[in-house]
Amino acid sequence: MGLVSKIGIIGINHVGAHVANALLYQSLASELYICDTNEVLCRAQVNDLLDAMSFYPHSARVFECDDRYEELAQCDVIVNAAGHVAAAKENRDGELFVTTEEAKKFAQRIVDAGFKGVWVSIANPNDVVATEIWGLTGYDPKKIIGSGTTLDSSRFKHAIANVCGYDPQCINSWMLGEHGLSEFALWSHVTIGCLTPEEVERQAGVSFDRPDLEEQARHGGYITMAGKMCTEYSISNGAVEIIKAIVHDTKLVTPVSTLVEGAYGESGLFSSLPCVIGAQGVERVFVPEMAEGEIAKWHASCAHIRENIEKVKCW
Numbered sequence: 524m525g526l527v528s529k530i531g532i533i534g535i536n537h538v539g540a541h542v543a544n545a546l547l548y549q550s551l552a553s554e555l556y557i558c559d560t561n562e563v564l565c566r567a568q569v570n571d572l573l574d575a576m577s578f579y580p581h582s583a584r585v586f587e588c589d590d591r592y593e594e595l596a597q598c599d600v601i602v603n604a605a606g607h608v609a610a611a612k613e614n615r616d617g618e619l620f621v622t623t624e625e626a627k628k629f630a631q632r633i634v635d636a637g638f639k640g641v642w643v644s645i646a647n648p649n650d651v652v653a654t655e656i657w658g659l660t661g662y663d664p665k666k667i668i669g670s671g672t673t674l675d676s677s678r679f680k681h682a683i684a685n686v687c688g689y690d691p692q693c694i695n696s697w698m699l700g701e702h703g704l705s706e707f708a709l710w711s712h713v714t715i716g717c718l719t720p721e722e723v724e725r726q727a728g729v730s731f732d733r734p735d736l737e738e739q740a741r742h743g744g745y746i747t748m749a750g751k752m753c754t755e756y757s758i759s760n761g762a763v764e765i766i767k768a769i770v771h772d773t774k775l776v777t778p779v780s781t782l783v784e785g786a787y788g789e790s791g792l793f794s795s796l797p798c799v800i801g802a803q804g805v806e807r808v809f810v811p812e813m814a815e816g817e818i819a820k821w822h823a824s825c826a827h828i829r830e831n832i833e834k835v836k837c838w
């Protein structure tokens with residue numbers, strides 16, 4: 524990555540706009556290139572961000588690109604937040620035929636125009652869209668990152684923190700598999716500080732209702748959706764953590780949706796596993812030693828993603 528970090532965003536409503544704002548607050552972009560098929564919205568969001576420029580720690584240039592996707596080919600990172608979130612009111616699968624059609628409009632055009640950077644795809648159903656970008660373009664899969672269970676893992680921390688009262692940032696608790704209803708909690712690897720949940724239960728006198736906490740992580744998004752018809756703060760901050768790891772080459776270890784190549788016999792689809800993120804995208808994929816029940820949930824989750832892929836597969 525050069526001294527000038529160029530970031531593209533496709534889709535600039537709730538999620539895309541919060542990603543843009545968080546990138547500028549964290550001085551992660553020197554140039555932002557923004558696409559939306561809704562040109563009126565695109566112009567308004569670009570103008571609003573430029574109006575805010577004197578308040579960010581550093582100024583950046585922001586460009587309105589509407590549907591001129593080729594202008595994003597020069598970017599180091601492209602964020603895909605193109606969708607129609609209202610269709611995902613009850614289930615992220617509701618956007619299956621929308622987001623996969625939208626991705627067809629820009630993915631190949633951007634790659635053909637010479638894009639060499641990293642895709643960070645947020646659109647839902649997240650694992651299917653990330654698999655599709657890979658399938659359509661043949662792009663290096665290490666440079667395609669689905670935000671995956673980044674957000675759900677943060678929800679899992681929130682749920683555990685509510686019980687014990689400790690800082691969510693001390694809690695290491697991950698959801699894996701699909702970013703969707705088949706995801707699962709990796710209870711075998713949860714730590715709170717350096718303690719297991721069992722040690723905390725014994726010493727602090729709290730009790731973790733494990734199935735309930737897993738359900739809260741799985742369904743937390745729908746509580747937010749029911750009240751505001753979108754989720755935006757958590758996902759945008761999660762996506763920006765991933766982008767920060769790329770821009771600063773930090774080797775962040777975090778759950779993201781990545782090409783699965785052999786984990787417990789699964790291959791050929793994107794799903795969330797622990798990944799090391801740096802300037803080159805996903806630089807390593809870890810396969811945790813899961814408990815038996817977790818392995819069964821991993822297979823069920825991959826099966827659901829595969830079913831959805833089969834419904835839309837065109838590559």
Ligand SMILES: NC(=O)c1ccc[n+]([C@@H]2O[C@H](COP(=O)([O-])OP(=O)(O)OC[C@H]3O[C@@H](n4cnc5c(N)ncnc54)[C@H](O)[C@@H]3O)[C@@H](O)[C@H]2O)c1
Pocket residue numbers: 533534535536537538539558559560561564590604605606607608609611618622625626628629645646647649670671674702753754755758
């Ligand atoms: N992965 C996650 O954890 C997570 C969390 C929240 C939302 N999401 C997803 O992110 C996406 C965006 O969410 P939102 O709330 O901002 O949705 P939204 O429907 O409010 O906005 C989507 C925007 O994308 C634009 N768009 C659609 N197709 C386009 C295309 N081909 N080119 C350019 N722009 C296009 C629309 O005009 C709209 O402005 C949705 O798919 C949503 O489900 C994912």
